[in-house]
Amino acid sequence: MPHFLSSLLLDPRLNKLRYGAAIFLFLAIVAGGSIPGARADIGHYASGVVLHSSAYAVLALLWFTASRGSAASRTVATVLAIAVMGAIDESVQSFFPYRGADVRDWMVDCSAAVAVSAILWLVLPKAALQRG
Numbered sequence: 001m002p003h004f005l006s007s008l009l010l011d012p013r014l015n016k017l018r019y020g021a022a023i024f025l026f027l028a029i030v031a032g033g034s035i036p037g038a039r040a041d042i043g044h045y046a047s048g049v050v051l052h053s054s055a056y057a058v059l060a061l062l063w064f065t066a067s068r069g070s071a072a073s074r075t076v077a078t079v080l081a082i083a084v085m086g087a088i089d090e091s092v093q094s095f096f097p098y099r100g101a102d103v104r105d106w107m108v109d110c111s112a113a114v115a116v117s118a119i120l121w122l123v124l125p126k127a128a129l130q131r132g
Contacts, residue, residue, distance in 0.1 A: 072125075
């Protein structure tokens, strides 16, 4: 892994920055999804599954790498955080007449978190996981 990318994802001093980036991105997702017609417009380029899985995979990457502890504890924290974020996203959508909450979208969000966490658990060096 290139040094810059490695330090960006694994440096414990940047944990707060990664949490902040995840929260900012989540709020941007919720706000962007609340704009009338925005989802329909972007739907011409990517399906809901692609949008949800890619957005929540990035959130999971940020959350996992910001978390501390063993790979198992990071995985649990990440999947729980993404499950809550996805539920909030779907709940907010239910308040708009031009949007709707969908349990399948939430399941895609959670699946992305599980997949990313599993990959990171396998790929990241154990020493890097112990430092964080």
